[in-house]
Amino acid sequence: MSRTFVITGLGAVHPSPSDAGSPWERIPDAALVKPPAQLRHMDRLGRITLTATTLAWEDAGLGAASDDALQTGIAFGSGYGCLPTNEEYLESILERGGRYGNPVVFQNTVTNAATGAISMVHGLRGPTATLCSGWAAGLEALRFGCQQIEDGQAERMVVCSADSLQPGLLARLGLPTGPRVSEAACALVVESQTSARGRGAHRYAEVAGSGHRGGSLTEQARTLARAVKDALHAAGIAPGHVGTVFTCENTRKEFDGWEHRGLHEALGAHAGRVELVGIKETLGESFSAAGTLAVMQAARALDMGRFADTGRPLSSDWVLVTALGGEGSALAVVLRRCSHA
Amino acid sequence: MSARRVVITGLGVTAANALSAEELAHALMEGRGGVRPTDAFGIEGRTSSAGVVDLPGFDPDGLDRVSQLALHAAEQALRDSGLETHPDWRAETGVMMGTSRGPALSLERTLRSSHDEVRGRLAAELPFSSIARNIADRFGLGGILSTVTMACVSSSLAIGRALDEVRQGRTSVMLAGGADALTSLSFSGFSVLRAMTPTVCRPFDHRRNGMVLGEGAGVIVLEELNHARQRGARIHAELCGWGTAGDAHHPTSPHPEGRGLQQAMTLALRHAALSTEQIDFVNLHGTGTPANDPAECHALRAIFGARTASLPVNSLKPYFGHTLGASGVLELIGSLVGMARDFIPPTLHCEELDPRCDVAVVRGEALARRLDILMSTKSAFGGANVALIARRLSDLAEVAA
Numbered sequence: 001m002s003r004t005f006v007i008t009g010l011g012a013v014h015p016s017p018s019d020a021g022s023p024w025e026r027i028p029d030a031a032l033v034k035p036p037a038q039l040r041h042m043d044r045l046g047r048i049t050l051t052a053t054t055l056a057w058e059d060a061g062l063g064a065a066s067d068d069a070l071q072t073g074i075a076f077g078s079g080y081g082c083l084p085t086n087e088e089y090l091e092s093i094l095e096r097g098g099r100y101g102n103p104v105v106f107q108n109t110v111t112n113a114a115t116g117a118i119s120m121v122h123g124l125r126g127p128t129a130t131l132c133s134g135w136a137a138g139l140e141a142l143r144f145g146c147q148q149i150e151d152g153q154a155e156r157m158v159v160c161s162a163d164s165l166q167p168g169l170l171a172r173l174g175l176p177t178g179p180r181v182s183e184a185a186c187a188l189v190v191e192s193q194t195s196a197r198g199r200g201a202h203r204y205a206e207v208a209g210s211g212h213r214g215g216s217l218t219e220q221a222r223t224l225a226r227a228v229k230d231a232l233h234a235a236g237i238a239p240g241h242v243g244t245v246f247t248c249e250n251t252r253k254e255f256d257g258w259e260h261r262g263l264h265e266a267l268g269a270h271a272g273r274v275e276l277v278g279i280k281e282t283l284g285e286s287f288s289a290a291g292t293l294a295v296m297q298a299a300r301a302l303d304m305g306r307f308a309d310t311g312r313p314l315s316s317d318w319v320l321v322t323a324l325g326g327e328g329s330a331l332a333v334v335l336r337r338c339s340h341a
Numbered sequence: 342m343s344a345r346r347v348v349i350t351g352l353g354v355t356a357a358n359a360l361s362a363e364e365l366a367h368a369l370m371e372g373r374g375g376v377r378p379t380d381a382f383g384i385e386g387r388t389s390s391a392g393v394v395d396l397p398g399f400d401p402d403g404l405d406r407v408s409q410l411a412l413h414a415a416e417q418a419l420r421d422s423g424l425e426t427h428p429d430w431r432a433e434t435g436v437m438m439g440t441s442r443g444p445a446l447s448l449e450r451t452l453r454s455s456h457d458e459v460r461g462r463l464a465a466e467l468p469f470s471s472i473a474r475n476i477a478d479r480f481g482l483g484g485i486l487s488t489v490t491m492a493c494v495s496s497s498l499a500i501g502r503a504l505d506e507v508r509q510g511r512t513s514v515m516l517a518g519g520a521d522a523l524t525s526l527s528f529s530g531f532s533v534l535r536a537m538t539p540t541v542c543r544p545f546d547h548r549r550n551g552m553v554l555g556e557g558a559g560v561i562v563l564e565e566l567n568h569a570r571q572r573g574a575r576i577h578a579e580l581c582g583w584g585t586a587g588d589a590h591h592p593t594s595p596h597p598e599g600r601g602l603q604q605a606m607t608l609a610l611r612h613a614a615l616s617t618e619q620i621d622f623v624n625l626h627g628t629g630t631p632a633n634d635p636a637e638c639h640a641l642r643a644i645f646g647a648r649t650a651s652l653p654v655n656s657l658k659p660y661f662g663h664t665l666g667a668s669g670v671l672e673l674i675g676s677l678v679g680m681a682r683d684f685i686p687p688t689l690h691c692e693e694l695d696p697r698c699d700v701a702v703v704r705g706e707a708l709a710r711r712l713d714i715l716m717s718t719k720s721a722f723g724g725a726n727v728a729l730i731a732r733r734l735s736d737l738a739e740v741a742a
Contacts, residue, residue, distance in 0.1 A: 098529035116723025174464035215484025
């Protein structure tokens with residue numbers, strides 16, 4: 001990466017960890033922002049994502065109307081996208097007939113309806129992308145956002161991810177019931193170092209490198225190892241630089257086994273010395289949002305030099321975040337503490 | 342930019358009027374479409390025609406139809422590329438696929454079925470990512486795996502992203518494209534939005550009153566230039582730039598001046614390091630809906646200025662219907678096969694131009710014209726726009742350079 005990318009805004013919405021107790025957690029409606037009148041028909045995926053992006057936008061100190069709209073884009077990742085809305089629309093026409101479909105529901109049966117609505121609210125006229133590559137889609141959106149800045153197509157990208165699955169659809173998808181499942185959305189504002197410094201923005205962390213690989217579902221550990229090696233290479237560091245890994249562990253034995261074996265293959269002997277942080281233990285399995293939530297927590301920790309929950313100091317200026325897509329892909333992102341000199 | 346050059350070495354087509362790139366070239370040259378009456382999804386008062394694919398070997402109990410369409414195209418593209426005779430290409434080759442509706446037919450079957458066995462079998466097909474997954478599995482591909490779901494620009498964006506992956510040196514070969522099948526979801530939805538014509542799709546014509554749906558898939562093989570040269574691959578074209586931008590205007594309607602499309606074209610030209618004077622032809626989205634076509638023509642005039650009057654443009658949707666997430670790749674391939682044979686396909690059913698679409702629409706018969714550089718643009722719900730730029734690369738001296 002020849003340009004430096006920094007995270008300047010953080011926003012997330014998810015059920016409170018203290019409310020845990022149910023196998024499926026929903027965000028309280030009161031926590032969601034009210035969309036403008038023109039977008040009042042947004043579906044739930046759109047609303048939770050808009051809430052997260054609004055929080056990140058405000059946190060980044062960006063105004064109501066962007067004065068460089070063409071330089072600001074959006075990248076949205078979702079594991080299952082508009083599948084719940086598609087299900088809602090299909091159920092209604094199977095019951096009443098195709099001519100009685102609801103047009104305001106139909107307009108949300110494309111996953112990028114959420115992306116478009118958020119673009120309207122924040123005036124984002126730069127690059128736009130909506131990705132549905134499984135549970136790693138949030139980190140893939142971050143990677144896409146950095147690529148657009150790298151190529152000079154934008155100075156700033158709003159990177160967001162969300163999944164909102166109801167219990168019925170979870171069952172239809174055949175998802176294991178092991179981990180607690182949680183609805184969640186998370187957003188980051190990522191911009192070039194030049195842009196951030198130019199407007200005096202607070203910089204939480206630098207996105208120093210990323211890796212993206214795919215492979216057979218029987219070789220997930222190896223796929224993750226390759227993604228991690230690519231991310232370390234892109235960041236220009238050796239495994240020994242990494243102090244903490246925010247993992248995608250979700251308490252499913254098979255999944256967590258891939259994660260551990262992949263990290264051991266990529267980090268070698270150092271894998272036994274890094275600190276592992278699994279955010280799903282407290283927040284539940286939130287699919288694509290989990291990777292972005294992990295980046296958010298890692299960026300906060302790097303900014304403060306310590307973990308927010310325990311106050312324990314970080315052992316290194318470098319943090320690794322990993323995500324497995326569940327469909328064969330694996331993503332890894334390296335974050336670095338910003339120099340505030 | 343010192344990035345690597347990326348070429349297209351394989352083409353695969355699954356469309357209502359063609360089951361290969363060669364067949365598509367002949368159909369476009371002859372002005373032969375594949376839209377026909379269908380009663381599978383008829384909605385009272387709206388068109389009952391669509392671009393239906395007669396898919397060879399279709400297995401109703403197999404993978405979702407959208408994956409079967411995609412696999413048919415992917416298999417052709419790989420065969421066309423000759424990669425299968427090249428050693429060790431699979432491990433690093435990635436897949437980026439775009440789709441709008443994805444496996445919506447499997448979702449519908451799941452909702453209709455009360456049998457746990459059926460529902461269990463369909464579960465793996467339900468995520469949008471199953472299409473790319475199925476392609477990677479079928480051909481044993483171990484590179485980047487990605488799925489784009491951006492309505493009608495899905496496959497264009499997938500191609501643009503695949504271009505970046507090869508250009509940045511992260512891999513040497515990518516399969517990219519898109520697929521969508523005809524579904525009740527689309528037929529009902531576009532019908533209640535009154536976006537479908539009760540007659541025929543007439544892009545840019547003053548009598549146009551909507552689109553015709555279609556199904557299909559397209560896959561291209563993108564390869565780093567030297568990698569392709571070293572194995573003696575046939576090069577269809579160089580993919581030299583792309584751009585994407587949002588309208589930030591309306592959930593379903595394009596900005597009336599096509600402002601997002603203008604920006605996407607600007608970014609694509611910048612990415613390709615080309616000027617507007619170097620573009621010989623633009624394949625537009627051209628859905629035939631009242632709002633889309635004038636917005637596109639406005640954007641074209643804003644970017645190309647006085648050249649617009651003589652810059653040939655077309656829409657290929659009347660040939661095989663609006664294939665949603667597959668439209669970007671199918672219409673790029675349709676433009677490439679024309680470039681290879683020195684013609685521009687005419688826009689079927691466009692007879693009397695809407696004064697708001699007074700651009701140089703190729704109509705009637707195919708236009709004999711040597712093309713060196715072409716642009717293909719697509720727009721979508723949510724205000725998404727993508728432009729791709731490809732150039733002829735047949736001069737061996739140029740390839741050697």
